[in-house]
Amino acid sequence: MHKIKRRNTQQRNIIYDIVASTNTHPTADWIYEQAKKQIPNISLGTVYRNLKVLVEEGKILEINDGKVSRFDANISPHHHFKCENCGSLYDIEEGELLYINKDIAQKKGYTVNNSFVVLYGICPKCNEHIS
Amino acid sequence: MHKIKRRNTQQRNIIYDIVASTNTHPTADWIYEQAKKQIPNISLGTVYRNLKVLVEEGKILEINDGKVSRFDANISPHHHFKCENCGSLYDIEEGELLYINKDIAQKKGYTVNNSFVVLYGICPKCNEHIS
DNA sequence: GTATATGCAAACAATTTGCACGCCT
DNA sequence: AGGCGTGCAAATTGTTTGCATATAC
Numbered sequence: 488m489h490k491i492k493r494r495n496t497q498q499r500n501i502i503y504d505i506v507a508s509t510n511t512h513p514t515a516d517w518i519y520e521q522a523k524k525q526i527p528n529i530s531l532g533t534v535y536r537n538l539k540v541l542v543e544e545g546k547i548l549e550i551n552d553g554k555v556s557r558f559d560a561n562i563s564p565h566h567h568f569k570c571e572n573c574g575s576l577y578d579i580e581e582g583e584l585l586y587i588n589k590d591i592a593q594k595k596g597y598t599v600n601n602s603f604v605v606l607y608g609i610c611p612k613c614n615e616h617i618s
Numbered sequence: 619m620h621k622i623k624r625r626n627t628q629q630r631n632i633i634y635d636i637v638a639s640t641n642t643h644p645t646a647d648w649i650y651e652q653a654k655k656q657i658p659n660i661s662l663g664t665v666y667r668n669l670k671v672l673v674e675e676g677k678i679l680e681i682n683d684g685k686v687s688r689f690d691a692n693i694s695p696h697h698h699f700k701c702e703n704c705g706s707l708y709d710i711e712e713g714e715l716l717y718i719n720k721d722i723a724q725k726k727g728y729t730v731n732n733s734f735v736v737l738y739g740i741c742p743k744c745n746e747h748i749s
Numbered sequence: 750g751t752a753t754a755t756g757c758a759a760a761c762a763a764t765t766t767g768c769a770c771g772c773c774t
Numbered sequence: 775a776g777g778c779g780t781g782c783a784a785a786t787t788g789t790t791t792g793c794a795t796a797t798a799c
Contacts, residue, residue, distance in 0.1 A: 491752090491753075492752080492753075492799085493753080493754095494752090494753055494754065494797080494798050494799070495798075495799090496753090496754060496755085496797080496798075498754080498755075499754090514788090515788080515789080516788085528756070528757095529755085529756080530755070530756045530757065530758095531756095531757095531789090532755080532756070532757075532758090532789090532790075532791080533754080533755055533756070535788090535789060535790070536754080536755085536790090537754090539790095550734075551682055551684060551734075552682075553682060554685060554763075554764080554787075554788065555787090555788070556788085556789085566734075566735035566736070566737070567735065567736045567737070568736070568737045568738075568739070568741065569736055569737070569738050569739075570739070570740060570741035570743075570744055571738055571739060571740060572740050572741070572744040573741065573743065573744050575741055575743070577741060579735075579737065595742065596741070596742030596745055596746075597737075597739055597740070597741060597742060597745075598739045598740040598745060599737050599738070599739040600738055600739040600740075601737070601738040601739065602735065602736070602737045602738065603681075603682075603697075603735070603736045603737075603738065604697035604698065604710075604733065604734070604735045604736075605697070605698045605699070605700055605733070605734045605735075606697070606698070606699045606700070606710065606728075606730050606732070606733045606734075607699075607700050607702055607730070607731055607732040607733065607734065608699070608700075608701070608702060608728055608729045608730040608731040608732065609701060609702060609703050609728070609729040609731075610699065610701035610703070610704065610706055610708060610727070610728060611726065611727030611728060612701075612704065612706070613701055613703040613704050614727055614728075614729060615727075622777095622778075623774090623777085623778075624778080624779095625772085625773050625774075625777090625778055625779065626773075626774095627772085627773075627778090627779065627780085629779080629780075630779090645763090646763080646764080647763085659780095659781070659782095660780085660781080661780070661781045661782065661783095662764090662781095662782095663764090663765075663766080663780080663781070663782075663783090664779080664780055664781070666763090666764060666765070667765090667779080667780085668779090670765095685762075685763065685788080685789080686762090686763070687763085687764085750799100751798105751799095752797105752798095752799095753796105753797085753798080753799095754795100754796080754797075754798085755794105755795080755796070755797085756793105756794100756795085756796095757792105757793090757794100758791100758792095758793100759790105759791085759792085759793105760789105760790080760791070760792090761788100761789080761790070761791090762787100762788090762789085762790095763786105763787090763788090763789105764785105764786080764787080764788105765784105765785080765786070765787095766783100766784085766785070766786085767782105767783095767784085767785090768781105768782090768783095768784105769780105769781100769782100770779105770780080770781090771778105771779080771780070771781095772777105772778090772779075772780090773776105773777095773778080773779085774775105774776095774777100774778100
């Protein structure tokens with residue numbers, strides 16, 4: 488029950504920098520490929536472990552995209568648009584979301600077919616028990 | 619390139635009925651366990667195949683919940699609330715979503731820590747190419 | 750010195766698929 | 775009869791983990 492003292496490792500720093508260097512919401516595998524350019528014998532396990540640490544520390548976000556996880560160093564509140572044709576995941580500014588309806592989206596070039604919202608938190612039942 | 623003519627099988631009907639019988643957003647595995655009560659030697663592969671068919675036909679929705687898929691026979695537009703403590707996935711009416719802010723959610727007993735929105739559709743780039 | 754991190758490989762869990770047979774239509 | 779559907783088991787895929795060693799502090 489005591490807080491782990493994180494170390495400042497080359498691997499963790501490089502992994503963070505890779506995530507921060509792009510807005511394409513990369514997967515662990517893509518990050519691994521990039522990281523190998525700098526640390527040829529880095530292992531995929533290390534990439535996964537460090538991504539998890541960075542998420543826990545709130546330095547990056549994990550986005551659930553089908554069966555893969557994607558990662559995002561943009562931790563300001565924003566949403567995503569997933570293209571059903573090419574699979575790309577775009578950022579949508581929080582304010583901009585209000586305007587994403589069929590008409591306005593169309594003008595911006597997006598066709599919105601569907602939307603999916605999940606709120607995270609504590610449900611009434613658990614709020615009672617935890618108290 | 620010709621449309622598949624679906625057959626009306628016992629397995630598919632039972633699987634649909636199981637999904638429709640609950641609002642707990644079951645996983646493929648739970649559905650499989652229930653289905654075995656009616657068809658003891660049904661296979662998990664069949665459950666997965668039929669769930670996919672039902673999703674394609676628009677009869678049920680697939681909800682991506684971490685690394686598992688959950689299924690929902692309520693196909694009217696609605697959203698979800700995931701409890702970070704017990705993992706339950708609750709339905710949130712579309713209208714109700716507008717009122718889920720920290721104050722009002724609190725009164726209903728929900729604590730909202732985070733929210734996650736994904737829009738699905740066709741992106742500007744693809745809209746150009748597809749024409 | 751000591752606890753955290755790493756590389757490697759094996760283990761996992763959810764889902765998909767190839768195949769031979771079965772059964773709607 | 776013909777083709778879609780099924781059961782079974784093996785294969786795939788994304789991710790996690792155990793272990794011995796390396797390294798940050």
